[in-house]
Amino acid sequence: MKFRELTSCIVETNRAGEVAFRTQEYKERKSFQLFALVCGLFIYSLFGFLDAVVGGPETATLLTLRFAVALPVLILLTTLFARTTHYNAARTLLSLYMLVAGGSIAAMIGATSGVLQFCYPIGVMVVICFGAGFCGQDFRQGLLVNILLVLAAWGALHVSEAPLWIMASSLGFLSSAVLIMAVASATNEVLARARFAALQEAREASSRATDLYHTSLESNHAMGQFLATVSHELRTPLNAIIGFAEVIDLQIFGPVGDERYVGYVKDIQHSGRHLAHLIEDIIDYSKAEFGEMRLVSAEYPLRRSVEDAIRMCEGVSERREQSLDFDPYPGDVDIIHTGDETRIRQAVINVIGNAIKFTQTGGRIGVAVGLDAQGNAVIDVSDNGPGIPQDALERVRQPFARVDDAYRTDTQGLGLGLSIVEKVMAVHGGTLDIRSTPGQGCRIRLVLPAGQIATAPAM
Numbered sequence: 001m002k003f004r005e006l007t008s009c010i011v012e013t014n015r016a017g018e019v020a021f022r023t024q025e026y027k028e029r030k031s032f033q034l035f036a037l038v039c040g041l042f043i044y045s046l047f048g049f050l051d052a053v054v055g056g057p058e059t060a061t062l063l064t065l066r067f068a069v070a071l072p073v074l075i076l077l078t079t080l081f082a083r084t085t086h087y088n089a090a091r092t093l094l095s096l097y098m099l100v101a102g103g104s105i106a107a108m109i110g111a112t113s114g115v116l117q118f119c120y121p122i123g124v125m126v127v128i129c130f131g132a133g134f135c136g137q138d139f140r141q142g143l144l145v146n147i148l149l150v151l152a153a154w155g156a157l158h159v160s161e162a163p164l165w166i167m168a169s170s171l172g173f174l175s176s177a178v179l180i181m182a183v184a185s186a187t188n189e190v191l192a193r194a195r196f197a198a199l200q201e202a203r204e205a206s207s208r209a210t211d212l213y214h215t216s217l218e219s220n221h222a223m224g225q226f227l228a229t230v231s232h233e234l235r236t237p238l239n240a241i242i243g244f245a246e247v248i249d250l251q252i253f254g255p256v257g258d259e260r261y262v263g264y265v266k267d268i269q270h271s272g273r274h275l276a277h278l279i280e281d282i283i284d285y286s287k288a289e290f291g292e293m294r295l296v297s298a299e300y301p302l303r304r305s306v307e308d309a310i311r312m313c314e315g316v317s318e319r320r321e322q323s324l325d326f327d328p329y330p331g332d333v334d335i336i337h338t339g340d341e342t343r344i345r346q347a348v349i350n351v352i353g354n355a356i357k358f359t360q361t362g363g364r365i366g367v368a369v370g371l372d373a374q375g376n377a378v379i380d381v382s383d384n385g386p387g388i389p390q391d392a393l394e395r396v397r398q399p400f401a402r403v404d405d406a407y408r409t410d411t412q413g414l415g416l417g418l419s420i421v422e423k424v425m426a427v428h429g430g431t432l433d434i435r436s437t438p439g440q441g442c443r444i445r446l447v448l449p450a451g452q453i454a455t456a457p458a459m
């Protein structure tokens with residue numbers, strides 16, 4: 001980029017920032033400034049008493065200057081200020097207001113003599129402070145107006161041949177007022193700009209964050225659809241592969257000849273079933289993630305459903321020589337849950353399946369059903385396996401999160417089971433609680449809300 005292009009780019013950017021800053025300032029301050037100007041009119045008129053009390057022979061001149069000349073102009077400027085919608089015009093009107101108010105007081109200094117000459121410069125000082133402080137006049141214009149007012153007051157003192165001590169002290173007081181108000185209004189402006197810049201930055205950051213959020217939502221949705229579509233497409237041919245492997249294994253249409261083929265088709269069936277299981281997980285997960293988990297709610301006995309889940313897992317735990325015990329507390333009461341039985345059973349199977357999968361051969365697994373003190377139904381699955389490290393307790397709820405350490409020899413699974421369980425519980429208004437003492441085991445608790453629970457005598 002050439003130097004000229006670069007500078008024009010900076011100027012443009014600053015100009016845009018400046019316009020935004022001015023617009024914001026204008027909006028924020030206008031009503032207060034208008035209020036200040038009206039107060040100014042009131043204070044200015046009030047000082048008419050001073051003219052009347054101490055004016056002596058100059059009273060008529062002073063009152064004419066104040067009420068016949070300056071006040072109408074000030075009222076006109078206030079009205080114009082109230083009507084304008086343009087920042088620059090409002091800024092100029094504000095400065096003109098101070099110039100007229102202060103200028104008229106300077107004229108009054110010129111029209112007076114004696115001790116009065118010491119009173120009126122104080123009035124100019126009030127205008128200086130009022131403009132820069134109360135009204136929040138623009139720093140550069142305010143400084144210019146104030147310097148002009150000091151010069152006018154000093155010139156008036158000079159014209160009316162005020163004694164030197166009045167001229168010197170008035171100049172000293174007025175210059176200090178200009179200086180103090182210049183510092184105050186410069187500080188105000190710097191602070192206002194800094195506040196504005198911070199606000200702009202915060203707005204931009206928040207809009208970037210919103211954009212990123214929408215982008216991530218879209219890509220998340222796209223990923224979910226991709227997973228669901230691919231899984232669907234894989235499921236059909238996979239079922240055919242498993243089915244044909246079974247036909248060959250059973251040698252329905254005649255013997256296969258070489259015994260090694262029988263071993264191979266068993267491997268095909270085993271791997272196929274494993275793959276089918278993973279695909280089911282992915283489909284369940286994408287449905288849960290994208291709100292397509294439709295619940296078929298009905299009343300069912302929770303204990304019977306958990307028993308069914310245990311029965312489905314028993315074969316694997318027996319092969320691993322693990323004990324799988326069930327504690328159906330309270331034994332004489334059936335807990336009736338109103339919800340989607342299939343989903344809940346699937347969640348229980350996932351949790352028991354994990355306990356079996358991650359607990360060593362010969363380990364102990366316990367399943368219990370009961371009610372807690374609040375009347376929620378509770379399904380606990382405990383094991384004495386390797387447990388989950390404390391720092392992974394939250395992570396394992398996330399999709400595709402697994403713990404890889406030396407104690408976990410089972411590498412099967414995609415890390416979707418617990419996130420599906422959590423979603424199933426969430427759509428039922430329930431929770432998933434995971435507790436673990438590493439090296440000693442795990443307790444996974446599924447809680448279903450009391451509002452969906454009823455009890456009946458056990459059949």
Ligand code: ADP
Pocket residue numbers: 350354355358359383385386387388396401402403404408412413414415416417418419442
């Ligand atoms: P997957 O079983 O497919 O790996 P999950 O989401 O069901 O996925 O579990 C996530 C991880 O949590 C598992 O990989 C495992 O490391 C850990 N985990 C879950 N249940 C247990 C358990 N009963 N004992 C030890 N670790 C467990």
